[in-house]
Amino acid sequence: MSLTQPVRPPRRRAPRNSLNPDRILDAAVTLLDRDGAEAFTMRGLAQQLGVGTMAVYSHFRGKDEISDAVAQRLLDTIELPPGGSDDPRSELREVCVGVYRLFTEHPSALELLAGRPQRGDDAIALIDRMLGLLRRAGLGRADAAHTHVALMQYIVGSALWNTRRARALCEEGARDRVRARIAGLPSGAYPALVELAPELLCAQSEGTGQFEYGLDGLLRGLLGGSPQV
Structure with missing residues (x-):
């Protein structure tokens, strides 16, 4: 063996019988x-x-x-509200926020559950709870099903967008490059973007706050006045 060849340290092995x-x-x-x-x-x-x-x-x-x-x-780590409240809309909101936080704190959950959404009793129980809350909020059968899918699409899409954006912005100087790029845009060609650039950058950096803003608007629109059938 060459004297200049680096010697790899031996792999640390787990103590015998410690694996579980x-x-x-x-x-x-x-x-x-x-x-x-x-x-x-x-x-x-x-x-x-x-x-x-x-x-x-x-x-x-x-x-x-x-x-x-x-x-x-x-x-099992999702912080879910106690069931059976008198306000199913608020309870549903807490469930949605809990799922979003799980996906953003553990990107692996986003990949595993989005690709295999009906695997396991806990996943099925979560779907059942959301559907039950939608029915209690006054939605008919078809509307409850469509609203559940729309909410999950929003949760998954928001979590995916935020986790990928956070990773991209972790690169050194990435945030400054984004700001410089927007600041250099001609206002004549992009008037709305240039005018609202500070507010847009602020909204994009809010994370969970921005998610909750969109969630509240989505819930208002989807849960408005549908008769139960």
Whole structure:
């Protein structure tokens, strides 16, 4: 071996008999949030844990089973309001905000649940709760179904937009480049954008506040006066 060749330190291995499903799922959440669902592999998870790949297989049959378990674990972290309130609209709003926060705090949940929305009892229970609240808010059968889909599309789209934008703006100087680009636009060609640039940049940086602003407008429009059938 060449004396100039760098020597890799030995991989730290987990203590014997320390591996368990909870530890595997913790590592999977970390790996998924950091690298994304496309980069998630059993080998990568084993390296994250410091064990051999077959040690992971002794607890889970494969990547899909781990992904489903991660999705269920993350759904359990949603801060949901107590059920049975006298104000189903406010309760529905809290549910929507809770789902949005989960998706933005754990991008892996966004990828896992958006691609496999009806996997697991917790996901099904969440859908059932939202539909029930929409019915209690006065929507008919078809309107409740369409409104549920519209709300989930808004939640997923907002979370995806905000997480990707946050990653892009983490690059050094990215925010300054955006501001400089807008400031350099000719007002004659883009009058509305130039005029409202400060307000637009402020709105784009509000994160959850901007999401809630749009959610409130969406709920007002979708829950307005539909008779229950």
